[in-house]
Amino acid sequence: MSQSDAHVVILGAGHAGGTAAALLRQYGHTGLITMVGEEPIPPYQRPPLSKAWLKGEADADSLALKPLEFYGEQNIDFRPNLKAVKLARSDKTVTLSDGSIVSYDVLIIATGMRPIRLPIEGADLEGVLTLRSAADAEVIKAALGPGKRLAIIGGGYIGLEVAASARALGAEAVIIEREPRILARSACEALSNFFHGYHLSRGVEFVLGAGVEAFVGEGGKVTGVRLADGRVIECDVVLLGVGAVPNDEIAREAGLECARGIVVDLEARTADPSVFAIGDVTHRPLPHYGRMFGPESVPSALEQAKQAASAITGRAAPTPEVPWNWSDQYDLKLQIAGLPFDADKILLRGDPASGKFAVFHLKGDQVQSVEAINSPPEFMMGKQLIANRKSVDPAKLADPSVSMKEVAV
Amino acid sequence: MAKITYIEHDGTEHVVDVKNGLTVMEGAVKNNIPGIDADCGGACACATCHVYVDEAWREKTGSTSAMEDSMLDFAENVEPNSRLSCQIKVTDALDGLIVRMPESQH
Numbered sequence: 038m039s040q041s042d043a044h045v046v047i048l049g050a051g052h053a054g055g056t057a058a059a060l061l062r063q064y065g066h067t068g069l070i071t072m073v074g075e076e077p078i079p080p081y082q083r084p085p086l087s088k089a090w091l092k093g094e095a096d097a098d099s100l101a102l103k104p105l106e107f108y109g110e111q112n113i114d115f116r117p118n119l120k121a122v123k124l125a126r127s128d129k130t131v132t133l134s135d136g137s138i139v140s141y142d143v144l145i146i147a148t149g150m151r152p153i154r155l156p157i158e159g160a161d162l163e164g165v166l167t168l169r170s171a172a173d174a175e176v177i178k179a180a181l182g183p184g185k186r187l188a189i190i191g192g193g194y195i196g197l198e199v200a201a202s203a204r205a206l207g208a209e210a211v212i213i214e215r216e217p218r219i220l221a222r223s224a225c226e227a228l229s230n231f232f233h234g235y236h237l238s239r240g241v242e243f244v245l246g247a248g249v250e251a252f253v254g255e256g257g258k259v260t261g262v263r264l265a266d267g268r269v270i271e272c273d274v275v276l277l278g279v280g281a282v283p284n285d286e287i288a289r290e291a292g293l294e295c296a297r298g299i300v301v302d303l304e305a306r307t308a309d310p311s312v313f314a315i316g317d318v319t320h321r322p323l324p325h326y327g328r329m330f331g332p333e334s335v336p337s338a339l340e341q342a343k344q345a346a347s348a349i350t351g352r353a354a355p356t357p358e359v360p361w362n363w364s365d366q367y368d369l370k371l372q373i374a375g376l377p378f379d380a381d382k383i384l385l386r387g388d389p390a391s392g393k394f395a396v397f398h399l400k401g402d403q404v405q406s407v408e409a410i411n412s413p414p415e416f417m418m419g420k421q422l423i424a425n426r427k428s429v430d431p432a433k434l435a436d437p438s439v440s441m442k443e444v445a446v
Numbered sequence: 447m448a449k450i451t452y453i454e455h456d457g458t459e460h461v462v463d464v465k466n467g468l469t470v471m472e473g474a475v476k477n478n479i480p481g482i483d484a485d486c487g488g489a490c491a492c493a494t495c496h497v498y499v500d501e502a503w504r505e506k507t508g509s510t511s512a513m514e515d516s517m518l519d520f521a522e523n524v525e526p527n528s529r530l531s532c533q534i535k536v537t538d539a540l541d542g543l544i545v546r547m548p549e550s551q552h
Contacts, residue, residue, distance in 0.1 A: 062478065063478055063480050082487045084486075084487060084489070085487070099468075099472070101476075103475075103476055103478065104476055107476070107478065111478070335485065335487070336485045336486075339485055355552075356552065358552055361492070363486060363489060363491040363492070365489060370489075370490075370491060370513070372491055413513060413516040413517045413520070414516050414519065414520055417493065417517060417519075417520030418520050421520070441520070
């Protein structure tokens with residue numbers, strides 16, 4: 038089914054929303070496209086915000102997905118500084134924050150996530166920051182430099198990437214983590230230990246197994262983090278990296294099924310045939326694993342933008358992709374393929390001490406996921422093994438002298 | 447500034463001007479040219495901006511890094527003139543460059 042003249046309204050102008058708008062035109066959609074974004078600027082890439090951008094190696098122009106003129110040329114009505122406050126599915130309208138009402142034929146919800154702000158004393162002090170938008174990154178960049186001390190709450194990928202960038206800018210960085218190890222929820226112990234050691238050797242401090250009780254300050258500005266055991270970690274600025282929650286409220290209130298995010302199918306469609314949802318705000322099927330999940334990644338957002346744009350323009354659905362993600366810290370490139378669901382074995386290939394190795398998560402003799410450090414062959418081949426459900430020989434996989442092309446049985 | 451011709455797998459040609467300093471990948475993405483997905487935005491992490499460089503231009507586009515080589519080694523439909531377009535920086539010397547896209551980037 039194609040409705041080439043349908044009015045498509047996209048809520049959210051992030052990586053997912055911006056890509057969907059561009060793909061709709063690429064796929065020949067001729068109807069009006071309205072894209073509503075909360076920020077003042079058109080869609081841009083967020084991954085570099087904690088990395089190249091923070092270090093001054095990228096500018097606003099290079100972050101932009103498309104030049105501003107693109108939206109005018111492509112007849113995409115980009116409406117900045119606005120967000121949707123109400124969805125009325127029965128009359129197919131959305132109420133925006135300025136009180137205006139927009140009618141749609143097809144709606145794409147791409148409202149993403151927002152960082153969790155800890156509900157503790159001092160959370161509203163100046164200098165207690167989160168990182169999601171370019172504006173956030175601007176504030177963090179201004180707060181970093183030689184002589185500055187950054188406290189990062191949460192040892193996840195955002196925290197580690199910002200710590201690496203802070204060190205590159207000459208600032209001190211201390212990571213405060215509630216769990217006994219960093220990356221506790223997202224990586225295996227070998228990888229946690231590796232990153233811990235790598236950051237330590239570059240001057241990052243760690244306080245592990247520590248609960249944060251309050252932020253303390255002077256004159257309304259943060260000066261330290263008070264831990265549950267009474268210790269105060271002094272700092273000039275705090276970055277909260279303790280996770281994010283989906284901006285799915287309007288969908289919930291409109292009666293659309295939500296789990297941790299809006300529930301969609303492999304066309305990125307909700308149970309309402311006129312409403313799609315894409316990107317971090319969704320809870321989506323992962324066919325390679327036979328389950329639902331919210332991958333929170335750029336590749337997932339791009340894949341869903343493709344799914345929605347294909348469904349709306351009547352193209353065949355794209356082949357499901359293996360979820361993947363990446364992180365850059367110092368001279369390390371981490372590439373992750375798949376997710377370690379139901380894995381019963383962890384296998385190390387290569388030597389972490391060399392800064393080049395991969396961790397495979399196996400279920401029986403099948404690869405469920407791979408975390409590859411400076412090891413593109415392991416990532417690329419691992420991704421194919423997951424996609425094809427090929428069995429591997431664990432002995433060969435654990436032996437770096439055997440080529441990745443020869444590990445399948 | 448360089449005039450670059452991007453040719454889709456089905457033969458559709460797109461000729462655009464790309465500013466110096468951008469990559470061949472960015473030139474395609476900023477002009478909404480189909481066939482270059484560039485999932486990672488230029489971090490050399492995904493191999494979804496694979497192109498075939500026209501024979502006449504292979505020397506001028508330079509050589510591959512070890513990282514790019516090993517990504518390409520495992521990408522689909524790789525040919526001797528395969529490159530990751532995010533690793534080719536545009537300069538005046540590339541004015542007239544022709545690249546072709548594979549059937550799919552995944």
